[in-house]
Amino acid sequence: MQLNPYGEYAVLLAASLANNWPGDRDEIEQRTRDVGMTMPFPERRNDHGETREVIDDWLRIVDAPTDEQRAELLNRQMARASAYPRMVDHDGEGWHLHYRDDGQSLPQVLRSVIAVGTALHLTTRGMQRLRRCEAEPCTQVVVDVTRNGRQRYCSVRCANRAAVRRHRNRQL
Incomplete structure (x- = not known):
């Protein structure tokens, strides 16, 4: 039985938008399709800018101390x-839950899905499972979906860069 339809994919979608902001509304909608969201979104003139506000609000959650x-x-x-x-x-x-009203705009739907998904992700996996990459100067968002909960870097490249930096610091 799956009770968490929004957790992981919603947080990964938010991180994808935050880490690589789309150039237009169509790219945002394509990202939603890429993670499996199938409902149509009524198109509004300010969808791109309002979705940016949703992601900026979400980044405040990521960066909360x-x-x-x-x-x-x-x-x-x-x-x-x-x-x-x-x-x-x-x-x-098939039957599933929506945590939003019908007929909402793309930014409104994303605010709902991302907020609920983030809450589910943090409450089921742990409050520390959302952070910024620890490899300086990278600032990408890391959504930790690993089994052991120890993901610190956004990519293998950043993990390797941090390891090389640690190694060089030990040599000094």
């Missing part, structure tokens, strides 16, 4: 996006 501040920011985001969860069956996906 304490678990308590992270939870407070995330609770505000969920309150802002709140709707009664709904059971839906569309696009051949």
Whole structure:
């Protein structure tokens, strides 16, 4: 039984948007399709800019210095996006939950999905499972979905760069 349909993919989508901001609305919508979101989004003139605001708000959660501040920011985001969860069956996906009202814009849907997904990710995997890459000067978001919960770098490249830096510092 799967109770968490939004956790991992929603947080990975948010990180993808934060780490590599799309040039236009169509690219944002394509990213949603890439992670399996199938519902249509009514197109609005400000979708690109408003989605950037959603991601900037989410980055404040990523960068919160304490678990308590992270939870407070995330609770505000969920309150802002709140709707009664709904059971839906569309696009051949089978029955599942939506945590948003019908007919919402792309930014509104992303705010709901990303906020709930982030909350599910952090509460089921651990509050430390969302951070910035530890390899300086990288600032990419790291969504830790590893089994052991010890992912510190956004990529193998950054992990290798950090290892080389540690090795050189030991040689001094």
